[in-house]
Amino acid sequence: MKITQISVFLENRKGRLYEICSMLGKADINIRALTIAETEAFGVLRIVVDRPADAIELFRRNSVTANQTEVVAVEIPDQPGGLARVLGILADHDVNVEYMYGFVEKFSENALLVFRFDNPEYAHQVLRQNAIKVVGERDIQGL
């Protein structure tokens, strides 16, 4: 159960992030999760949205440099040590996390985090075996 993350290239220019978000807003596409990776000269905006296919089409039409990546959305108990326990399990099974970030909203009582793994198939299997809940594309749309 993988979900789509959209990466957008952001040059270092005032108002560029606003333009991207405003583009999504006008198309009634909702951002569910977001993070920005940056260097001093440019950044990459990573987002999970409710309608990824529409967002990609929107970016294509507006010549926004974007690319899609598969990520995994994982439910983490919203309590002290919740994330540490999940990361511990992943580490024990040699699952490598490239990066991760949080959802804006909660799906249930649990916190929801986006993980980018170097090997998503295997990561998924480890999570399932350890009864850690993974959220699918459809669940995201219904948030």
Place this chain on the structure above:
Amino acid sequence: MNVTFWNKEVETMSRGGIEQLQVSRMQQRIADALKTPFYQHRLARAGISSPQQFRSLSDMQKLPFAAKDDLRQNYPTGLLAVAMEQVVRIHSSSGTTGIPTVIYLAQEDLNAWTDLLARSIVATGCTRKDVFQNMMSYGLFTGGLGLHYGAERVGMTVIPVGGGNTQRQIQLMKNFKTTVLHITPSYLLHIHSRLNEFKTRPQDLHLKKAFLGAEPYSENTRLKLEELYGIDAYNSYGLSEMNGPGVAFECVYKQDMHLWEDAYILEIIDPATGQPLPDGEKGEVVLTNLVRSAMPLFRYRTRDLAFVHPEPCPCGRTHRRLSRIQGRTDDMLIVNGVNVFPSQIEEVIMSIPEVGTNYMIHLARVGSLDKLTVKVEIYSKMFTGELNALDALKNRIRDRLRALITINPSIELHEPGALPVFEGKAKRVVDEREKL
């Protein structure tokens, strides 16, 4: 003012004497040129098949111009007039499109060039008692070795340190009581800004003179450097195609540079029409080397803009003076003393599939050094979404540029369509450096 000469007879020769010498040396060079594949063909077309057909300086007009492209197209040996075993020195530049240019010197040519440098050095009042620290780079670049040989010929104590490593430069200047520098004005400014760091004041040094060159700068910069260090700073002119430095040099009066007319024929032309311009009018400098047998080169278009002072100099030298270079007829940039053509940068950008074809070159001055920034647009289809990939791309562009132009640019990645689009002639270079 104390005026000294290296070769008083030649330096103060009558104009008629100089012109006679030019004609006879020109005949020798034509004889050499007729041995080269390049000039056999060219001179035949100009109707010249023997040296005797060159009778007076007005015959210069019959000879075709030569340009950098001719040197590239005839690389490596098209202009070589002697057997390779006669060649004692090769200098080469990287060239704008990857094809280098090359200059050959036979022993007599090297001697003649060295003599011009010795003459130039002595014209500034230097003697064998001076300690000369040469901060120009050595190697294929002509600036370092040219002055080095000249200073040795004068009998100065030569410190062949080359460029960079400011701490060591300052230490050498102190330890050996250096009196004369050969240096780019921007590096001399830079050293001044760092003297404090090494607990040194300008008056702790023993400097008396600096030979400035290799990059454009204003009279104000010269005056500033003279004041900062309490020295006399001299302008110089040269280019690798004419051997290198020593084509023209200022004397102690520092009122523009004596062009050594026994060794070079100087013409100033209208760059658009190729017609000669009278003294005093600004135009393109065109030079003929009279003292190089291994590689004749006639009427070379330097792309430098300058004018000639015909009036006599108080020093008594009869060789006319050339103004400082006022600009270029092409788009060559000089960045920290290194010649860079935008086409070299373009070539690198075009060879990298992840970036588009639009680009901008930005020049600024940070402290006393130039900063070159190259802005490119990433190609949408090559965008993987990974930051590392972008960083690696940036480094790859930077490394390739550094390999070609020998300076370290900073690279900016932009979104497709973010850089200005030009209809008609593109203006890709933004130079925000204040005039040095």
